[in-house]
Amino acid sequence: MRTALFLLLLLALAAVPGSLVPQRTSDPNGVTQYKVDHPTLYPILDKLQVFSTYSSVWFSAIYLLLFVSLIGCIIPRVKHHVDAMLAKPPKTPFRLSRMAGYREAEAPAGVTAAEAIEAARAQLKSARYRTVVFDDGRQTSVSAERGYLRETGNLVFHIALLGILVVVGIGGGFGWTAQRVVVTGQTFVNTSVNFDSFNPGRFVDSDNLPAYSVKVDDLKVTYDSANGDSRGQALDYDATVTATRKDGSSYRTHIKVNHPLRIDGTSVYLLGNGYAPVLTFRDANGKVIKSEATPFLPEDSNLTSQGVVKVASGLSEQLGIIGIFMPTAPTDTDAQNLSSYPGLNNPRVSLTVYAGDLGVDSGQPQSVYALDTKGLTQIAGPTAKTKGLNLGLGETVKLPNGLGSVTFSGVKRFASLDIHHDPTQGWVLVFAILVLAGLLTSLFVPRRRMWVKATTDASGAVRLEYAGLARGEDPRLDEAVASLVAAHQKRLALGGFKNGKA
Amino acid sequence: MTETLSSISEYAIFATMFLYVVAFVCFVLDLAQRSARATAPTAVRSAVERRAAAAASVSSAASPASPSSGAATATLAPPTAATGGGVPADGARTDGAPTTSRALKLAMTVTVVAWAIHLLADITRGIAAGRVPWANMWEFSLTGTLVIVGIFLLVNLRFDLRYVGTFVLGLVCVLLMWAQVFYYVPVAPLPPALQSYWLVIHILVAITGTAFFALGFALAVAHLLQAWRERRQELSLPPVLPFLKSLPGSVELENLTYRVNIIGFIFWTFTLIAGAIWAEKAWGRYWGWDTKEVWTFIIWVIYAGYIHARATRGWRGSRSAWLSIIGFAAVMFNFGVVNVFFHGLHSYSGLTN
Numbered sequence: 001m002r003t004a005l006f007l008l009l010l011l012a013l014a015a016v017p018g019s020l021v022p023q024r025t026s027d028p029n030g031v032t033q034y035k036v037d038h039p040t041l042y043p044i045l046d047k048l049q050v051f052s053t054y055s056s057v058w059f060s061a062i063y064l065l066l067f068v069s070l071i072g073c074i075i076p077r078v079k080h081h082v083d084a085m086l087a088k089p090p091k092t093p094f095r096l097s098r099m100a101g102y103r104e105a106e107a108p109a110g111v112t113a114a115e116a117i118e119a120a121r122a123q124l125k126s127a128r129y130r131t132v133v134f135d136d137g138r139q140t141s142v143s144a145e146r147g148y149l150r151e152t153g154n155l156v157f158h159i160a161l162l163g164i165l166v167v168v169g170i171g172g173g174f175g176w177t178a179q180r181v182v183v184t185g186q187t188f189v190n191t192s193v194n195f196d197s198f199n200p201g202r203f204v205d206s207d208n209l210p211a212y213s214v215k216v217d218d219l220k221v222t223y224d225s226a227n228g229d230s231r232g233q234a235l236d237y238d239a240t241v242t243a244t245r246k247d248g249s250s251y252r253t254h255i256k257v258n259h260p261l262r263i264d265g266t267s268v269y270l271l272g273n274g275y276a277p278v279l280t281f282r283d284a285n286g287k288v289i290k291s292e293a294t295p296f297l298p299e300d301s302n303l304t305s306q307g308v309v310k311v312a313s314g315l316s317e318q319l320g321i322i323g324i325f326m327p328t329a330p331t332d333t334d335a336q337n338l339s340s341y342p343g344l345n346n347p348r349v350s351l352t353v354y355a356g357d358l359g360v361d362s363g364q365p366q367s368v369y370a371l372d373t374k375g376l377t378q379i380a381g382p383t384a385k386t387k388g389l390n391l392g393l394g395e396t397v398k399l400p401n402g403l404g405s406v407t408f409s410g411v412k413r414f415a416s417l418d419i420h421h422d423p424t425q426g427w428v429l430v431f432a433i434l435v436l437a438g439l440l441t442s443l444f445v446p447r448r449r450m451w452v453k454a455t456t457d458a459s460g461a462v463r464l465e466y467a468g469l470a471r472g473e474d475p476r477l478d479e480a481v482a483s484l485v486a487a488h489q490k491r492l493a494l495g496g497f498k499n500g501k502a
Numbered sequence: 503m504t505e506t507l508s509s510i511s512e513y514a515i516f517a518t519m520f521l522y523v524v525a526f527v528c529f530v531l532d533l534a535q536r537s538a539r540a541t542a543p544t545a546v547r548s549a550v551e552r553r554a555a556a557a558a559s560v561s562s563a564a565s566p567a568s569p570s571s572g573a574a575t576a577t578l579a580p581p582t583a584a585t586g587g588g589v590p591a592d593g594a595r596t597d598g599a600p601t602t603s604r605a606l607k608l609a610m611t612v613t614v615v616a617w618a619i620h621l622l623a624d625i626t627r628g629i630a631a632g633r634v635p636w637a638n639m640w641e642f643s644l645t646g647t648l649v650i651v652g653i654f655l656l657v658n659l660r661f662d663l664r665y666v667g668t669f670v671l672g673l674v675c676v677l678l679m680w681a682q683v684f685y686y687v688p689v690a691p692l693p694p695a696l697q698s699y700w701l702v703i704h705i706l707v708a709i710t711g712t713a714f715f716a717l718g719f720a721l722a723v724a725h726l727l728q729a730w731r732e733r734r735q736e737l738s739l740p741p742v743l744p745f746l747k748s749l750p751g752s753v754e755l756e757n758l759t760y761r762v763n764i765i766g767f768i769f770w771t772f773t774l775i776a777g778a779i780w781a782e783k784a785w786g787r788y789w790g791w792d793t794k795e796v797w798t799f800i801i802w803v804i805y806a807g808y809i810h811a812r813a814t815r816g817w818r819g820s821r822s823a824w825l826s827i828i829g830f831a832a833v834m835f836n837f838g839v840v841n842v843f844f845h846g847l848h849s850y851s852g853l854t855n
């Protein structure tokens with residue numbers, strides 16, 4: 001017990017640092033920022049694995065030791081408990097008056113000691129005690145015990161904790177998570193090549209994911225439009241999707257926050273969203289060469305968003321564009337490029353245009369959200385002759401150098417979907433419920449012994465003694481003895497014991 | 503309508519705070535009177551009381567009903583008198599003085615009245631917001647203190663714990679005033695992440711667990727003081743904190759602490775599980791070591807340690823009481839510091855920073 005206690009307290013302590021510094025798993029950007037802010041401390045903490053506390057060697061060592069000690073504890077206790085359940089309640093103590101809740105009473109006239117004890121036995125039995133009757137000629141008594149469930153509960157509790165650890169350990173290897181950004185109207189097929197990012201567990205067969213598809217038909221976002229403190233706060237995100245299972249059957253449903261889509265053993269969550277402005281490019285002759293919705297990443301709570309558009313072919317030069325999108329742009333055109341409300345009240349884009357070689361043919365992978373301006377010349381923007389291009393919805397402006405024109409022709413939404421598969425989480429839940437059930441039984445089922453003893457005195461009267469013994473925490477033992485006395489006396493008075501015998 | 507209701511809520515909470523302060527003062531007066539009584543020459547214990555003391559130490563039962571404390575206020579009369587088999591069990595008191603002073607009666611009455619107004623404040627806030635009133639720090643504080651006082655009153659129906667009233671009301675006054683100054687926010691709609699019935703379950707259970715832990719904390723403090731006094735008494739050192747004489751002995755205080763804390767622990771276990779289920783629905787994973795999750799886990803482990811301590815030789819008594827105190831400190835830290843200053847997914851304080 002001392003080891004278990006020590007390790008438990010150590011575990012609590014060891015969990016603290018991970019809450020004080022950002023963790024790689026949950027907050028990678030925070031870790032990068034920490035490195036910038038604390039250049040001297042960072043390498044030390046990094047060596048100590050504090051940025052991944054919960055998978056660090058020392059944290060793992062503590063909980064593994066704890067569970068080794070737990071196994072070492074459970075095995076002998078299970079054995080001991082099985083023995084106890086097979087054994088009979090022990091012999092009635094000689095002097096009951098020393099025991100808890102001791103009471104005396106007289107049996108009604110005409111009731112023999114044997115009958116009184118038999119009635120008590122029946123009484124205790126109906127209260128789910130295990131009973132055994134002792135008769136040494138002078139005294140008859142019943143010894144009873146109940147509450148084996150208490151220890152059972154305790155063991156179930158500890159074993160279920162072990163179960164959680166094992167299942168979580170295994171689950172990591174078979175689960176996977178993936179992210180995908182989908183503009184409304186688009187479909188994504190659940191195969192690993194289609195994800196923007198994919199983190200498979202060690203044992204995942206990445207080539208054989210369930211190949212269902214999800215089309216995002218619409219994404220409705222409602223904002224609080226009242227002029228209060230909470231103006232602009234999101235009230236609802238609601239993605240209408242058409243899901244097509246791997247067997248080909250298809251149905252329409254909704255994905256919302258707190259309401260993922262469960263399909264073919266995976267769950268699809270709506271964890272982010274934003275705007276995808278549609279920009280239409282025409283060449284000098286007015287021919288449309290590109291018209292596409294591009295997801296712009298939100299930068300503040302009013303969804304001022306930034307994105308990158310690349311026009312790799314069709315114009316006389318390649319274009320790279322960094323755009324700022326504001327769903328509700330300031331009406332004053334000299335104001336900063338900051339949206340004042342997340343809804344589409346006055347959508348505008350502001351574009352900085354570069355021309356030159358995008359480097360897309362070099363074969364190097366490029367992020368769709370970043371523009372490498374090496375090899376490019378700004379042709380419209382703060383450092384160019386032409387100012388940045390500023391467009392309201394439906395407006396068209398000419399591109400510099402007679403390249404053609406760009407039209408802000410529409411705004412769509414995009415949904416950022418997380419797709420998860422964890423085959424073991426159902427088992428974790430089962431064990432968690434067992435933990436709770438075990439805990440409740442072990443803490444609230446009292447383990448107690450009860451005795452009733454009958455002695456016939458010289459005059460033939462039968463004197464009854466009652467007492468109990470708590471085994472572990474048992475605040476109501478005294479009450480229990482009292483109610484046993486009351487019930488037994490009632491039984492004797494009604495002659496119920498005679499029926500009980502039959 | 504919303505405006506009216508939320509201003510009713512605000513007025514009601516001011517009335518509540520005022521009355522809680524009054525109740526607190528009465529509880530303090532009661533302790534002072536206990537001190538005065540304890541230092542006055544005490545009557546010789548009656549035979550009944552001595553027998554009762556013996557019975558209680560054997561059974562460690564804590565049914566509060568006793569002929570000598572029969573003057574309990576009507577609303578709080580312990581119902582166990584009948585079922586307790588008529589055994590006077592409150593003899594665990596270390597003296598024979600009656601335990602109900604006028605100040606104590608007044609304190610309890612004021613607390614009950616204040617609690618009713620507090621309930622009104624909470625309900626009107628909920629109706630004004632059109633949802634359960636526990637979706638930001640102000641509302642957690644409002645409902646949390648309501649539940650703490652509610653649990654205190656409820657537990658008093660079974661065990662006479664009025665002697666920790668000073669502490670409970672003191673804590674609640676501080677929490678409410680702190681929340682009023684630093685956490686107050688007007689009614690705002692629920693962000694999508696909180697739009698779930700798990701908000702109702704998870705938070706309510708957490709608040710209830712917290713209330714039991716708060717009571718466990720108060721009892722642990724009382725236990726430590728009592729144990730200190732008893733030790734000094736054994737060593738024949740000059741007596742300290744005479745009001746403690748009218749409280750149960752340190753062993754009974756320890757048992758009460760344990761009983762209250764294990765109930766808190768069960769609620770906390772459920773909080774943890776419900777939180778994990780909700781996290782799976784909302785964030786796509788049931789456990790991610792988010793700061794709030796970490797602290798909920800730490801608290802759970804500390805109290806698991808506390809339960810083990812009670813079964814470990816050498817750790818009963820003061821050491822386990824300290825664990826209970828550390829556990830509650832972690833609960834308060836989790837609420838007051840983690841919610842406000844730590845970044846994580848649980849950023850629902852409703853405060854803008």
Ligand code: HEM
Pocket residue numbers: 001002004008066067069070071073074153154155157158161438439442443472806809810812813
């Ligand atoms: C994984 C770490 C552990 C945790 C989280 C844990 C938690 C708990 C909890 C919450 C209880 C009280 C509930 C109940 O009685 O069922 C308990 C009781 C108990 N645990 Fe553990 N435990 C752990 C490891 C161990 C180990 C390693 C041992 C053996 C040395 C152990 C022995 C016991 C015993 C004997 C009790 C009963 C105490 C009593 O009756 O008061 N536990 N444990």
